Amino acid sequence: MQFSSNPAIIETERPAPGPGQLLIRTELAGLGLGLVRMLKAGKLSELGGEMVGTVAAVGADLSPEWLGKRVGGVVFGEVYAEYVLAVPQLITEIPEGVDAADALVVVRGGLIAQGVLKTSRFAAGESVLITGAASGTGHLAVQLAKALGASRVIAAVSSSGKAEFLRECGADAVVTYDEPWGEPVDVVLDGVGGDLVQRGADALAPHGRLVAFSAGGGAVDAGSLLAGLKTVTGFSVGLLSRTRLDLLDSWRAELWELLAAGKLRPRHTVLPLERLGEGVALIESRRNLGRLVVRMA
Structure with missing residues (x-):
């Protein structure tokens, strides 16, 4: 993708997951101030952030049980792509019945x-x-x-x-x-x-x-x-994702429980990818309320 007020879509080869990697077909991606700054600077390959999608392929050393799971979490680059590469340590399975946009706001x-x-x-x-x-x-x-x-x-x-x-x-x-x-x-x-x-x-x-x-x-x-x-x-x-995965897993479990109980009500604005420029303008003017979400499909 090339960024402008009307982003252009670029066709590239679908990436292949290496050892320890998941290939995820992206449904939604987040948009925040850090990403806006990188977009404006043209650092498109470095656009890491939160996303929600479905596992399409796994590295040779990972369990095939990941395939087809609906997941959310953080990736380190090219988050505005149809397929992204992720590592399991930064990904969590989304409970059945949870709205995709709600999940995206919660996972990060x-x-x-x-x-x-x-x-x-x-x-x-x-x-x-x-x-x-x-x-x-x-x-x-x-x-x-x-x-x-x-x-x-x-x-x-x-x-x-x-x-x-x-x-x-x-x-x-x-x-x-x-x-x-x-x-x-x-x-x-x-x-x-x-x-x-x-x-x-x-x-x-x-x-x-x-x-x-x-x-x-x-x-x-x-x-x-x-x-x-x-x-x-x-x-x-960052440090906890490398040293205390057990702690992060317990926090995630609490969050899903609070969401299911209605005590956590994520607020978001969902825009299609072709309206990414509108989302950038909202964030730059500090007018966004809750999380801005980009729909990739």
Whole structure:
């Protein structure tokens, strides 16, 4: 595929799975800020991200039981292709009856939201503030915090126009980045980075914990943590996918249960591939609510 406001489809040979690889026929693929930046830079072969599809072939060393399974997860390149190569460690089978777009939002965004809450050592009855709260991951973090017993969930966003959406997701309060955030909180989940990392640390109550999971960088003055015994932790699923697959599998099982129980309600906008340019414009203008999903078929 070549990207422009109207992407062009390029015919290529169907890839063959090597050792330890699955070949998946793609049904849906996600679209987020990181992918938009790579699309605009022309780095099409590096477009990794989440997808949902059906296993079409397996490497010689993998079980044929994978064939025909409906799966979702993350691939490292060319996610906007009819067929993609994946490794089993980053793929999970989708339970029967789960909507494909719901599954796509959960397999990555849900896993990250679950992971940052677990990493924060969140306990029922605590208060949580989430930046980037209307994003594909952020809106699920809002829902998960409520489902797991948060006393108060504050959603922080760039625009007050996202308030109704976030209240529907379960937020008790919605604040913008340019206004006061209110009373100190026990946990901050930062999905934006930059200056908001320090601001999040400043918003913590004594013994509060901030988990940063954005690629946006940012810095914290260590001195600002001392008096309140505050902590700041980074989070990414990359290391866990190499060292703690058992932990990720348990988190996924919890997510599917919450989805089945209606406690997790993924929000998404699905666009056909030929309208990819519209999705890019939505993300660049920060107008997207929930996850943007691209239908490949």
